Amino acid sequence: MAQLLKIQTSLFQNSGQSSQLADAFAATxxxxxxxxxxxxxxxxxxxxxxxxxxxxxxxxxxxxxxxxEQKAVADFSQELIDEIKASDVLVLGIPMYNFSVPSTLSTYFDHIARAGISFRYTAEGPEGLLKGKKAVVFITRGGVYGEEHAQSAYVRQFLGFIGIHDVEIIHAEGLALNDESKQQALDSAREQIAQVA
Known part of the structure; x- marks a missing residue:
C-alpha cells in the first residue's frame, strides 16, 4: 500500500497556510x-x-x-525514521519564522539524522540511507525572498543528506503584503499541486 507522510509545522496547526497547502496536496x-x-x-x-x-x-x-530511559529515547527516534522508511512520499508544510524553518522542524530533523540509520559516512563522503522517496515541500512566507533563500536551501540540503533527492519545493510568498498578493500566491501554489501530485 502506498503511503504519504504529511509533516505540519505551522504554529496555527491545521489553520496555517502551509498546512492547508499540504492538506490539499495529500487529498489530491x-x-x-x-x-x-x-x-x-x-x-x-x-x-x-x-x-x-x-x-x-x-x-x-x-x-x-x-x-x-535511553532505550525509550532511541526507540522514539527510530519510530520517526520508520515513518519515513514506510512512506513513498513526504509532504512538508513549512512557514518562514524569523528567516528560517520553525524550531519544531529543526528538532525533528535532529531526531532523524542518525549515523548508521538514516545516513552513513563513507570514503566518498556522507551517504543518505532513506532513498527512493519523493518530497514535496510547501514554504509559505509573509514577504518575498525568492526560491534560492537559505531556508529553502537548508530543507533541500537536509533531505538530500538523508537520501531524499527528488524534492519539489513550492513557494507561496507575499502573504502578508495585501489580500491580492496573498490570493495570487495561494492560487499559484494550488495550481502547482495538480501538476506535481
Missing part, C-alpha cells in the same frame, strides 16, 4: 492513489523534544548498553 494524491493512506505528524500539536546531551548520548550508546 489520495484521489490519484486509491487505497493509499496518509499519516500526519503535526509538530506544533505534538512537539519533538529538543536534542540535549542526554538524548544525544542515548543515540550514541550501543543498544545493548542503553538504560531504560
Amino acid at each position: 494524491w489520495l484521489e490519484k492513489n486509491p487505497g493509499a493512506r496518509v499519516i500526519t505528524r503535526d509538530l506544533a500539536a505534538e512537539p519533538i523534544p529538543h536534542l540535549d546531551q542526554d538524548r544525544f548520548q542515548a543515540f550514541t550508546t550501543p543498544a545493548e548498553e542503553r538504560t531504560a
Whole structure:
C-alpha cells in the first residue's frame, strides 16, 4: 500500500497556510492513489523534544548498553525514521519564522539524522540511507525572498543528506503584503499541486 507522510509545522496547526497547502496536496494524491493512506505528524500539536546531551548520548550508546530511559529515547527516534522508511512520499508544510524553518522542524530533523540509520559516512563522503522517496515541500512566507533563500536551501540540503533527492519545493510568498498578493500566491501554489501530485 502506498503511503504519504504529511509533516505540519505551522504554529496555527491545521489553520496555517502551509498546512492547508499540504492538506490539499495529500487529498489530491489520495484521489490519484486509491487505497493509499496518509499519516500526519503535526509538530506544533505534538512537539519533538529538543536534542540535549542526554538524548544525544542515548543515540550514541550501543543498544545493548542503553538504560531504560535511553532505550525509550532511541526507540522514539527510530519510530520517526520508520515513518519515513514506510512512506513513498513526504509532504512538508513549512512557514518562514524569523528567516528560517520553525524550531519544531529543526528538532525533528535532529531526531532523524542518525549515523548508521538514516545516513552513513563513507570514503566518498556522507551517504543518505532513506532513498527512493519523493518530497514535496510547501514554504509559505509573509514577504518575498525568492526560491534560492537559505531556508529553502537548508530543507533541500537536509533531505538530500538523508537520501531524499527528488524534492519539489513550492513557494507561496507575499502573504502578508495585501489580500491580492496573498490570493495570487495561494492560487499559484494550488495550481502547482495538480501538476506535481
